[in-house]
Amino acid sequence: MPVVIVELWEGRTVEQKRALCKAITDAMVEHADARPDALHVIIHEVSKENWARAGVLGVDRTDV
Amino acid sequence: MPVVIVELWEGRTVEQKRALCKAITDAMVEHADARPDALHVIIHEVSKENWARAGVLGVDRTDV
Amino acid sequence: MPVVIVELWEGRTVEQKRALCKAITDAMVEHADARPDALHVIIHEVSKENWARAGVLGVDRTDV
Amino acid sequence: MPVVIVELWEGRTVEQKRALCKAITDAMVEHADARPDALHVIIHEVSKENWARAGVLGVDRTDV
Amino acid sequence: MPVVIVELWEGRTVEQKRALCKAITDAMVEHADARPDALHVIIHEVSKENWARAGVLGVDRTDV
Amino acid sequence: MPVVIVELWEGRTVEQKRALCKAITDAMVEHADARPDALHVIIHEVSKENWARAGVLGVDRTDV
Numbered sequence: 001m002p003v004v005i006v007e008l009w010e011g012r013t014v015e016q017k018r019a020l021c022k023a024i025t026d027a028m029v030e031h032a033d034a035r036p037d038a039l040h041v042i043i044h045e046v047s048k049e050n051w052a053r054a055g056v057l058g059v060d061r062t063d064v
Numbered sequence: 065m066p067v068v069i070v071e072l073w074e075g076r077t078v079e080q081k082r083a084l085c086k087a088i089t090d091a092m093v094e095h096a097d098a099r100p101d102a103l104h105v106i107i108h109e110v111s112k113e114n115w116a117r118a119g120v121l122g123v124d125r126t127d128v
Numbered sequence: 129m130p131v132v133i134v135e136l137w138e139g140r141t142v143e144q145k146r147a148l149c150k151a152i153t154d155a156m157v158e159h160a161d162a163r164p165d166a167l168h169v170i171i172h173e174v175s176k177e178n179w180a181r182a183g184v185l186g187v188d189r190t191d192v
Numbered sequence: 193m194p195v196v197i198v199e200l201w202e203g204r205t206v207e208q209k210r211a212l213c214k215a216i217t218d219a220m221v222e223h224a225d226a227r228p229d230a231l232h233v234i235i236h237e238v239s240k241e242n243w244a245r246a247g248v249l250g251v252d253r254t255d256v
Numbered sequence: 257m258p259v260v261i262v263e264l265w266e267g268r269t270v271e272q273k274r275a276l277c278k279a280i281t282d283a284m285v286e287h288a289d290a291r292p293d294a295l296h297v298i299i300h301e302v303s304k305e306n307w308a309r310a311g312v313l314g315v316d317r318t319d320v
Numbered sequence: 321m322p323v324v325i326v327e328l329w330e331g332r333t334v335e336q337k338r339a340l341c342k343a344i345t346d347a348m349v350e351h352a353d354a355r356p357d358a359l360h361v362i363i364h365e366v367s368k369e370n371w372a373r374a375g376v377l378g379v380d381r382t383d384v
Binding site: 002003004005006007008009012016019020023024026027028030031032033034038053 | 194195196197198199200201204208211212215216218219220222223224225226230245
């Protein structure tokens with residue numbers, strides 16, 4: 001009965017999220033002996049001013 | 065000095081959150097030797113397009 | 129279908145954890161419209177060298 | 193540049209974890225426009241006395 | 257390659273977040289042997305109705 | 321009253337953790353208007369078989 005939390009840039013479509021959650025669930029069932037009925041996938045959408053890599057905010061990067 | 069993070073559907077009222085945080089805090093003090101003054105309860109409100117169970121998004125479920 | 133994550137000092141007994149998880153689950157059902165069957169409570173036990181308050185590690189505090 | 197945190201029962205083999213992390217990474221790249229080089233998958237292994245569903249600890253369940 | 261998640265009141269400016277992420281990144285590099293290129297700092301902005309201390313919601317406190 | 325969670329390779333010394341938590345706390349006070357007395361820094365130590373980057377476990381990497 002696992003829980004998967006995905007920290008993700010905001011802006012993905014519902015269609016992308018639907019496919020993503022399905023694929024992660026399938027991976028958990030296939031590789032981690034998870035039963036799907038109590039398996040949660042939770043997406044935290046994070047804006048570009050709330051995420052930094054290498055000390056630089058997403059709003060200040062030109063490569064993302 | 066614990067921290068409790070609650071991943072929750074969006075849509076609860078302030079009154080519900082007030083009662084929930086009070087009850088969780090009381091549970092921590094009673095059962096986990098926590099002192100309340102540095103005890104945090106944080107609610108992450110998650111929309112139905114950002115949460116899947118059994119691989120199916122909340123927006124696609126009819127039973128939630 | 130919520131998920132509750134508890135960051136807690138290590139050292140609680142199984143009996144304390146049993147009572148804590150039951151009480152938090154009851155609080156979620158009563159105050160947050162949660163259905164218990166897919167409600168998870170996860171405890172992260174953290175040692176005193178991995179937790180600081182006010183910038184001071186638990187191993188260096190005399191009041192905890 | 194997403195981060196995926198997996199809360200999982202302890203006891204999976206390294207081989208299972210290797211396959212799981214690979215499959216989740218592939219899912220993120222295919223469905224969430226993620227670039228793999230800064231994509232982290234972190235597994236939190238949780239013991240059965242630290243995880244409850246429906247208010248019942250894993251150590252007290254007979255069906256998991 | 258660490259990940260740092262900051263649970264924070266909402267309301268900080270972009271300038272504050274920029275300085276905060278830079279300072280946390282520098283601390284990780286200096287004190288935790290982290291290499292900055294794959295080091296993420298993620299801010300979760302939490303509203304005052306979604307955070308309680310000592311069992312009291314931020315919206316009900318007069319001292320924050 | 322923020323909470324900072326650090327996901328970190330296992331293996332740092334207590335001295336490194338002490339300096340890290342102090343530096344992160346100072347950064348929060350200076351840049352995020354945090355008051356230190358209720359500010360928590362929590363370190364999750366993660367083993368190299370529980371962390372993947374670019375789909376490759378830490379135990380399988382030669383550059384970390």
